[in-house]
Amino acid sequence: MVDQPKRNLMKASIATLVGAGVAGVASGAGDSYRGYSPDDSTDDDDTLTEGAPSVVGDLKRFSTTAFGAEMTGPFVFEDGTLLISVQHPSRNNPAPYDKGGVGYYRGFQFEFEGTNDDFTESPAPVEEQQDTVWAADAKFEYLIQEGDPINGGTERWGIVETPDGREVTPENFAGTTYGDPGYNMDCNQFVATNDDGTEGYLFTNDENSPGNVMRTPLRKTEDDEWEADPENAINTVNTNAFREIGGTRINCYGDLSPWETMISSEENYAHPRANLTGTISDIIEAGDGEGLRGAAYFWNRPNPSEIQTAINEYDEVDGWSVQGYWNMTGVEHLAYYLGADPVESGDGNPIDPIGDVYPNPYRYGYHVDIREPTADEPQPVKYYVMGRAAWEAPDILPDERTVYGCSDGDSKGIYKFVADRPISSYQDPMDVAGTLYAPKITNDEAASGKSPAEVPLEIEWWELGHASNVEIESWITEYDDVTQVDYLESHTNWSEGDKVTEEVLKEADLEVIENGNSDYISDEAIVEWAEQYEKQGPNCVDEELRRVPFLETRAAAKEIGASIEFNKAEGVDSKDDARPGDYIYFGISEFNDDMDNQAPDDGGDIALDRVDGGVVYRAELGPRYDVSTLEPVVVGPDFTSEEAMKDVDDSLRNVDNVYAMRDGRVLLCEDGWRGGNRSYPNDALYVYEPEETERRGPPGGDPPGRNDPPGRDSGR
Template sequence: MVEFTRRKLMATSVAATLGASVSSNVIGIESTEPPEDDDTPSAPYVKGSLKRFSSTAFGAEVTGPFVFEDGTPLYSLQHPSRDNPAPYNRSGIGYFEGFRFSMDGRNDDFSGLSTPQTNEEKGMVRSASGEFTFLAREEDRINGNTERLGVTQTPDGWNITPDNFAGTQYGDPASNPDCNQFIPTDEEGTEGFLFTNWENSPGNVSRIPISQDEDGGWTADLENAINLANTEPMRELGGTRINCYGDRSPWNTMISAEENYAQPRVSLTATVGDIVEKGSGKNLIGGCQFWNRPNPSGIQEAIDEYYGDESWGVQGYWALTGLEFLAYYLGAERIDQTASPVDQSAEDERNTMNPIGDVYPNPYRYGYFVDFREPTAETPEPIKYYVMGRASWESPDIQSDKRTVYGCSDGDSKGIYKFVADEEIDGYCDPMNVTGTLYAPKVTNADAAKKNPPADVNLEFEWLELGHAANYEVEKWIAEYDDVTQVDYLDTHADTDWEDDLDTALEEADTEVVENGNRNYITNEEIVEWAEQYENEGPNGVDEELRKVPFLETRAAAKEVGATIEFNKAEGVDSVDGAQPGDYIYFAISALNDALADTLGDVRLDRVDGGVVYRAELEDDYNVSTLEPVIVGPDASDPADIADDALINVDNIYVMDDGRVLCCEDADKFGRSYSNDCLYVYEPDK
């Protein structure tokens, strides 16, 4: 196969290969200057071939790709612009009616789709073949007309929407459908349940019965669809946050990943040790330290006010939005609401600073892989794999040995992690007994990578063992923090009685947390002490009370012992179902910049804002030790004749049965002539 590089693209334009056309007349799109970005050699680059299959409606991401057994593709239309013409102005899940990917090895099943040119094309879902047909859309009536698709409810049945509750929320309710996994209930694969993640807070996973007719068309039974968030097993588990991508397990269940962006306790490349050494978290502290603050997402505005010109960006603070809605989901009294839902009006809709003191979510219960065991039962039973680490997970990829799990944590300066169970995961009679070892990567050829183009560098790495535990042990450690509330934030960290002067108490608490950390949860001193014992005694020689650290504070712990936690937006990981040693697993890095390409990180590759897709060959024990770049995106400064037909900011990836890879975009415009995200099909070099 031809390997397309910048030089070849500029000479011949890969548009011909992609079946695309580039127009100099951009209609209805506001032009923006691309960010500064030096030209990086061999960017863009494709080792193999790349074809555009679909462009999605303006404002929407391409998420949740799935291919049915007969080759029919499906994906989610996530948060489209409300200004698009109907039906593309509302989110939903749809399949491409009349088209099937061919899995017979010919791989000539469609011609590349052209770029969207007109306002009409930009406002709709287009495809190279087949017609995008909705199965379900946001807030459709479901479950006997008692619920709305994708919308969570309080225990007493109130929909958690702006109509009923004031406060910050993570995306419009039901606007963010993401991962889709189909669990068949017949041998032919024509009937079953479609599980869909809803990337909101509180999080949600829906289950919709769907069936295929003789002509290949699919139909959803919305009457019998359910929101799993509103079932008792999910509420007893504490619910979920920001359910992003996921996977279908080797034991045929839906695995949902919680993308808990709010978990960083230190910003960017900082470590907890830096805070302890400095004696202050100023310029270093991250968003999770303000988890139980009244109106937690307001911390950035408060920091700017307290510190003025010396303020800094608190990493992850924005993902604290929707956190108080999660408290209502769990049954908290609406003490910070100016009115009850039944009599609330536009004039009095606001969220006060009154602290929630009865029921509040435990931060250590969010940021995990959620397995829906018995997926076809009347009410599926969810289990969280706490032992696999806490992160802003995009997706797990469970290998066919049923023991090895790879996961990507999304966001700036994040990690790729590995978990290896002692036995086959589905072999444990009780999933809470799943026991194994958590690992973080350490790049071993960082010096060779420095200031080299990503397309020219294989990243070699080893795995650092962080700890060994059982799922029930980690849950026990988590439970220690179940009763912490917003009242505790003020009582612990402020000298002033908040009931006498709430504003003064809040400022005192905020600045105290900046200086010495949040004392309601695992402390900075505990993490540093764990790391010192780790270095001296090894991961299994730490004190019993410190074993919890790498499982509850995974990112902070990994950084403290020198793991390479500097990937920017590790967005996806997948391999072909039933992958064996010698097969490839793919890792999608949405943007290769910041810590991986600046002067602070270990690796310091040349910057490529367009991102990279790596692949790694599975070794005999299902380990991987080399990341080989196979797709490199464009530079942000590249013009339309290069950027229009390159994969930009890869998000979800999905490996089809024939080894081709579906690559979804969550793209910045860069130099493109259009702003729509697209779905590409990557065919690897043989």
């Protein structure tokens, strides 16, 4: 055990943190290495946010990842070994760090004693160390990488195929791409097949469109090393079971369910209807969607991701940033994966509409439970009842009923779902039923303009609606036959078979900008749902409107005044055996934009000082796994002033994945968007040690609520 002095362990209240910084570690890397400068992106006209950075407890850097990569996909095995993904590293790194993949820290194991004394802090990486995965106490070793032959040589790891077995790559097909296939691996969850957790299947997300979840057999050898079995690995999405539910897209982080299955979360950024803080009522009151509509309206447009370029060029409208437009890249390739007649590579991305098979937008943006994980063909189930969003991750609590989820991006929400009874008790997971909730921040101090380090967020949960998975799927199927042909036919006089011109496409775009996309849920339906909700409550709306909060979750929650103001809510987790009195952690990657000093009279519930480096909150779990107060425990650096830069090297910056270990410590991974504010450009993995031992509920027996009878009011 390494006896390191703890850095910045503060035995005090939040108020005492104000002005306290995390001690820096000197780096020998030149300021201009890789073209980065620590002076980049500062704004000396902005004042330093008090308490940024600061920590309630101990924060210690374990590792940095290869240049260009996000630090993602942490998983800790039963023996304490840590595994991570190397997501989209620079192609200019030396091999093997020029390719994405999954690997582990050889020669190191966490001791699970609740203290950060079990590892040596990794110093800031210098020069060649920045090209690799670097840690002081261990050597990183890849287990498998993008494109490796798998499944008896019939597939490549991370590469999605069409129904007839062609690889969906830009080399084969025209159309936009979200990222290199197999290059964006993120979440890892290990499903053990023996009692001591030394053999099993590793499930790995590929954050792409079409998305992927790879299953790779792993085992621990007699030499205490881990090894993969590529020969028997598969891309689960290349199975009929996945294709039958529309496949998946932008698979980001996830969770290991209490019933030992991989939960893969779809980060569907293309779901916004109203831009940023806008609402559907704003669009209707304006009589036009110019400047207000988001990407969702243009999903079935021929060449959908080009809507931003088109809007910027149309003289009839003033250009604006269409929230989520970039996330519609790869939609054409998703159609080819599902069986659409593909356009061959080299033919550009024509505006001729895809009219045979096209992805239904309401089939993406969910938590995907991969049931029967060890079967030859695992069975995926999408939890439509938990709402549709740009999901980063869920945390399924031990009662198997309560689920918290984080939606990534600007002006997004954290949501709560409570099942009528334990999810694993449903013989058919499509019968899972429960209540979806949106957050409401209630304390006036949350809009006081103070530092986020000083202000907890008091939260209530507003019920959006109750439904079952199977009935929501019946609503979704109503949109399965909508294609790009409908975009033109519904919004112009064009008919299938007519020539498609830029003028026809422009006419359709301008009609959608003004009046919305009539192929999907209408603006009027969302506003009508909200009006009935306000008058009659969530359970007394018209039957045809019950779909609104489940298929248009963000738009519905904003319409009733919920606090959909979080910017990049990227992580949520608690210990696997968490009980009432323990903590759940939420990672907000950036505390700016909607959360930054917006005037309370503008309707914002959160208006605090800016912290571009983000905030990690914790909340004590209540008697029924409810959450009522978010307490800031790790506050990142303020990137807006030169004074703040001195603390950036050694502070958590832009938290992404959050992983709670069984001893109460928390792994905090970075997705840093301003590498230049450090002396090194790499993302890091920090280990957070809370300042106090986690509290526990009554010992013995099932967690409260686990075997309670079904009830619609549970979890409030």
